[in-house]
Amino acid sequence: MLTKKELKDYCATARENYLPHISIDCVVFGFHEGVLKVLVLKVKNENEWYLPGGFMLKKEPIEMAANRILKERTGLDEIFLQQFHVFGDPERSKEHFEMYKDMLPAKENWFTNRFLTIGYYALVDFCETNPAPDQFAATCSWRDLNDLPEFKLDHALILKTALDALRLQLNYQPIGYNLMPKQFTMPELQKLYETILDKKLDRRNFQRRMLGFGILKREDQPRKGGAHKAPYLYSFDLENYDAALKEGFKGGW
Amino acid sequence: MLTKKELKDYCATARENYLPHISIDCVVFGFHEGVLKVLVLKVKNENEWYLPGGFMLKKEPIEMAANRILKERTGLDEIFLQQFHVFGDPERSKEHFEMYKDMLPAKENWFTNRFLTIGYYALVDFCETNPAPDQFAATCSWRDLNDLPEFKLDHALILKTALDALRLQLNYQPIGYNLMPKQFTMPELQKLYETILDKKLDRRNFQRRMLGFGILKREDQPRKGGAHKAPYLYSFDLENYDAALKEGFKGGW
DNA sequence: AAATCATAGTGTATAATTGACACAATTGTA
DNA sequence: TACAATTGTGTCAATTATACACTATGATTT
Numbered sequence: 433m434l435t436k437k438e439l440k441d442y443c444a445t446a447r448e449n450y451l452p453h454i455s456i457d458c459v460v461f462g463f464h465e466g467v468l469k470v471l472v473l474k475v476k477n478e479n480e481w482y483l484p485g486g487f488m489l490k491k492e493p494i495e496m497a498a499n500r501i502l503k504e505r506t507g508l509d510e511i512f513l514q515q516f517h518v519f520g521d522p523e524r525s526k527e528h529f530e531m532y533k534d535m536l537p538a539k540e541n542w543f544t545n546r547f548l549t550i551g552y553y554a555l556v557d558f559c560e561t562n563p564a565p566d567q568f569a570a571t572c573s574w575r576d577l578n579d580l581p582e583f584k585l586d587h588a589l590i591l592k593t594a595l596d597a598l599r600l601q602l603n604y605q606p607i608g609y610n611l612m613p614k615q616f617t618m619p620e621l622q623k624l625y626e627t628i629l630d631k632k633l634d635r636r637n638f639q640r641r642m643l644g645f646g647i648l649k650r651e652d653q654p655r656k657g658g659a660h661k662a663p664y665l666y667s668f669d670l671e672n673y674d675a676a677l678k679e680g681f682k683g684g685w
Numbered sequence: 686m687l688t689k690k691e692l693k694d695y696c697a698t699a700r701e702n703y704l705p706h707i708s709i710d711c712v713v714f715g716f717h718e719g720v721l722k723v724l725v726l727k728v729k730n731e732n733e734w735y736l737p738g739g740f741m742l743k744k745e746p747i748e749m750a751a752n753r754i755l756k757e758r759t760g761l762d763e764i765f766l767q768q769f770h771v772f773g774d775p776e777r778s779k780e781h782f783e784m785y786k787d788m789l790p791a792k793e794n795w796f797t798n799r800f801l802t803i804g805y806y807a808l809v810d811f812c813e814t815n816p817a818p819d820q821f822a823a824t825c826s827w828r829d830l831n832d833l834p835e836f837k838l839d840h841a842l843i844l845k846t847a848l849d850a851l852r853l854q855l856n857y858q859p860i861g862y863n864l865m866p867k868q869f870t871m872p873e874l875q876k877l878y879e880t881i882l883d884k885k886l887d888r889r890n891f892q893r894r895m896l897g898f899g900i901l902k903r904e905d906q907p908r909k910g911g912a913h914k915a916p917y918l919y920s921f922d923l924e925n926y927d928a929a930l931k932e933g934f935k936g937g938w
Numbered sequence: 939a940a941a942t943c944a945t946a947g948t949g950t951a952t953a954a955t956t957g958a959c960a961c962a963a964t965t966g967t968a
Numbered sequence: 969t970a971c972a973a974t975t976g977t978g979t980c981a982a983t984t985a986t987a988c989a990c991t992a993t994g995a996t997t998t
Binding site: 451452453454488490491492493494495515517518520521522546548550600603604680 | 704705706707743744745746747748768770771773775803853933
């Protein structure tokens with residue numbers, strides 16, 4: 433929660449720069465050590481949790497706004513961002529309304545506005561992100577998907593909807609390019625799919641299918657390190673990957 | 686294009702009632718005599734074509750606004766409406782901006798606003814609609830999908846995107862309930878799928894698959910009339926249909 | 939009344955895909 | 969040098985998709 437002064441300053445800037453009534457919220461999925469993570473913000477001095485979001489500049493394309501917001505929070509650029517739903521329940525920002533309504537008259541109070549929010553999800557390489565809190569957030573951090581805080585507003589719904597959309601996307605588009613490191617092994621990629629789908633897949637069948645999509649290149653060098661056979665390294669064949677993004681696959685999981 | 690007086694009146698009402706910067710556009714698909722149709726509006730005295738759209742009341746849920754708009758245009762109520770994308774290019778309503786910018790000062794000119802539009806598509810029974818032009822539209826009518834007018838704004842893009850979304854939906858959800866009459870024959874339903882997908886399907890395989898979904902009930906009475914064997918009539922098993930809408934199917938076409 | 943036409947209903951053989959499953963190979967460690 | 973861990977790969981069976989042809993029925997024509 434903001435102080436009165438912070439609120440007033442913020443509202444002034446906001447009204448000047450942003451399109452009213454519209455926000456963007458991002459569900460940023462990361463993947464690390466076999467667990468799906470989500471980027472969450474915690475507000476200074478409060479036990480208030482949000483998804484990273486923000487507002488759209490008055491003349492900014494939506495896509496660009498989503499990218500800017502993502503970049504401000506994670507340092508990541510040029511990432512696959514997928515618009516998945518608009519949330520517009522008139523009551524959805526009630527909590528903010530209640531929180532701030534007495535601190536500033538409605539006319540100049542940005543947070544007494546009704547907001548529709550456009551949901552985007554992103555898939556990023558956990559290792560390459562630098563979660564950076566903004567001026568309001570004390571912490572910006574990764575949380576396991578199965579150890580989430582209680583979100584404010586409708587952000588729990590947004591997250592759930594994003595996850596459903598992601599699972600659906602798995603059925604007709606390739607994923608992984610922004611989520612995996614440049615090079616990865618087949619078992620690592622499989623783990624990603626298993627994590628998103630929350631179920632075990634057969635190693636051999638997964639490999640056959642995955643290779644069948646034709647979006648992977650096998651590298652020359654295997655990965656060494658474990659007390660076991662060295663797995664092959666793969667990377668995405670970007671040309672085919674992008675084509676598949678546009679065209680879509682056939683079957684599903 | 687509106688006259689100055691019309692514009693002024695309209696802007697006053699709009700500013701009072703509607704959420705600024707946001708609109709809804711509906712792609713209403715109908716199906717008749719084996720052709721997929723789309724509902725289009727033509728503006729009075731001009732050769733200007735649009736998809737039916739409108740604005741959202743200040744406290745109205747998005748879904749409800751879409752339904753209201755659809756009802757105002759077609760008389761149809763409680764129809765499957767699917768949100769599919771938000772279009773937000775800052776230049777997308779440039780034509781309107783140019784058209785109206787000199788007629789009213791920007792402050793009170795609704796159309797100098799930037800608008801994001803939320804795209805919905807609907808599937809309706811062609812026969813039960815009563816396309817009704819609103820105050821600005823001279824004609825509101827069905828047009829064949831392959832005989833479309835040149836749309837204003839980005840409405841051609843919206844239509845194309847809706848069609849893509851519809852084709853995708855075919856792969857994991859049942860369709861047809863709002864698009865077909867209460868009772869229909871298997872060949873009629875097949876024709877719908879063929880039309881949407883724009884390709885021929887095998888009669889026998891279609892039937893097997895369709896019945897496999899378990900969303901159809903065979904009626905007792907066949908349909909008579911043609912100089913041929915009377916086909917069975919089917920209707921949707923709403924309970925299973927709704928379940929399938931939520932759950933989704935497996936494979937694709 | 940019989941023949942014909944148009945279109946519906948249904949089944950089957952073959953090919954392709956998916957799912958289940960087991961064994962051999964490699965690397966590091968004990 | 970044996971062992972533990974994990975990878976790579978192949979095959980068979982079951983399922984699913986595809987291609988295809990004949991029979992049935994109702995209206996129309998002769």
